[in-house]
Amino acid sequence: MTKSDLVEKLSESLTNLTKKECEVIVDTVFLNMKDALHRGEKIEIRGFGSFTVRTRRAKEGRNPKTGEKVAIPEKRIPFFKVGKELREMVNG
């Protein structure tokens, strides 16, 4: 399922909305989730899961080709933890 499949399904079940409106809403939802993570906020969707931002500390790496040392700066990574309900659902 892609984002456009999701929009399609939504507009089928929400007959009061056009496909275009559904698309704008779906984009709004994911854009605002992205911005929340950018602010370092945790997102909790009950029954689905939660998104958090983890910080990976700076470390020293090596260029595998030349063997040269390179500094890898601190980095923030998004992390998803699946909710109990969904975890059991996919394993059903």
Next chain:
Amino acid sequence: MTKADLVEIVYEKIGGLSKKESQDIVEKIFETMKASLKQGDKIKISGFGNFTLRDKRPRKGRNPQTGDDIEITARRVLTFRPSQILKSHINEPTKTS
């Protein structure tokens, strides 16, 4: 941020929807995604990330409390792979959108 916050955002940013309608839509988005995953179909949201399903084989494990050997059964697990856009977005120093 919770589902209720997303409902509020949809209500404020999209004109012409009632609170109840906004709530139904947000609810429906996650329910539709769940139904797809339940069927074993992965989800790709461009600009955000992919939710993929992985089938894990059974393996041997150990109860960390008692030290007993146990069999971890075969299972299907859900993983999230953030898109490159999301990964770079959260590392941007200033707010851009």
